[in-house]
Amino acid sequence: MGKPHILVIPFPAQGHIMPLMELSHSLIDRGFPVTFVNTDFNHKRIAEAIPQNCSPKGRIRLVSIPDGLAPGDDRNDIGKLCDVMLSVMPGLLEELILNLNYESNDDDDKISFVIADQGIGWALEVAERTGIRRAAFWPAAGGLLALQFHIPKLIESEIINTNGIPTENKTIKLSPDMPAMNTAHFPWLHFGDLAAQLSIYNTILRNNKAVKHAEYLLCNSFYELEPSVFTLVPNLKPVGPLLASSRFAHLWPEDSTCLSWLDQQPPQSVIYIAFGSLTILDKNQFDELALGLQLSGQRFLWVIRPDLTNGLATGYPDGFEARVADRGRMICWAPQKEVLAHPSVACFLTHCGWNSTMEGLSMGVPFLCWPYFADQLLNKSYICDIWKVGLGFDPDENGIISKEEINKKVKQLVGDEGISARALKLKETAMNSVSEGGSSLKNFEDFVEAMKC
Ligand code: UDP
DSSP, X not given: OOOOEEEEEOOSSHHHXXXXXXXXXXXXXXXXXXXXXXXXXXXXXXXHHSOTTOOOOSSEEEEEEOOSSOTTSOTTOHHHHHHHHHHHHHHHHHHHXXXXXXXXXXXXXXXXXXXXXXXXXXXXXXXXXXXXXXXXXXXXXXXXXHHHHTHHHHHHTTSBOTTSOBSSOOEEOSXXXXXXXXXXXXXXXXXXXXXXXXXXXXXXXXXXXXXXXXXXXXXXXXXXXXXXXXXXXXTEEEOOOOOOOOSSSOSSOOOTHHHHHHHTXXXXXXXXXXXXXXXXXXXXXXXXXXHHHHHHOOEEEEEOOTTTTTTTOOSOSTTHHHHHTTTEEEESSOOHHHHHHSTTEEEEEEOOOHHXXXXXXXXXXXXXXXXXXXXXXXXXXXXXXXXXXXXXXXXXXXXXXXXXXXXXXXXXXXXXXHHHHHHHHHHHXXXXXXXXXXXXXXXXXXXXXXXXX
């Protein structure tokens, strides 16, 4: 049986590129040739961030197409990004596939399978149009996809109207062992103004439709993590945890010097703080976090992306750097998986992006949860209320998480043996799922076999 040449295409954001690149590496390890498609903009950033002397292993080809935006445009405006991509990228992807297949003399080398991010249903439509077999990949919590698939029932029961707007502010539960979700927090309501929200909502509806015709629907989760989701969506096959280890997926260059700094710290003494790739902190909140870390007296490693404060504010509170010099380290971008796996790390203060959540729980690290938007609120509920492996922060009456609150929760988490024990147990379950006989590995192997037919 032949192994198809697979074209893999993520939604153009860090948290989507990472897990799809990991999946690609697993497929390359099984002998499949893979062509990975980024947008020109991200392709360039990744090329610039790749460490020196590091070249792709195996049969992976990294290619790119334009996203339709100008170089200086704001790609964090997701509503606009989705609209512009939809207007140009389907045609460009189709052209790319036709060109690649035209150029290859060997029939076995022609693209004959597409794995597309569920968030860009148009790529599945292109595969369908060009007669190519296809699978969809969902990079977030299975529970979120269950919610999106549930939209027709939400409309039927008048929880939302046909534009996705909640008719009232209430809490719903899709099943008893899933987090309660507030209708005001439905992820499509978190993006910009009403027009942007409607655009995202319509994209979701289109994606839901496109995925129906895919042969496979994979996700970065595992059965034991959210069991009832896989009963609600039986065709959703978890193959996770997929842990970010590829050097070809980072949009910022990693600062690996923090690993030797961690080597010098006592076991389980360091708070690792990272807010993923998109979250922005305002200056007040940034200062309060710095002062909270200072107050806690703990060692810490803090990722401060160049755009973490949106470029509007620079500098730390007065005297901060001198006061924490012997126990704190600030870097632009971390090798997060290695950091979380390091024995010196005590806990993970996170924005609760799904990849960060999967990475933290796979390393058995307890969480301090600081969600901002989109699926992060759902992920925080999983961490704190369902798996009980972390604590959330309570903002003050002005919506700020104060330094005293940060100090209090750090102390509370560090002293909570129940949370540590549950985190270690969850790590074991996560690792078992991708080990010999594990459910995620079995799903992956079934997928590999199905692709060969
Ligand atoms: N990440 C990293 N270094 C950092 C911060 C984040 O490699 O300093 C990676 C992290 O390991 C994860 C991804 O960036 O794989 C962020 O994805 P996530 O879903 O957690 O958050 P998002 O960026 O989508 O909000």
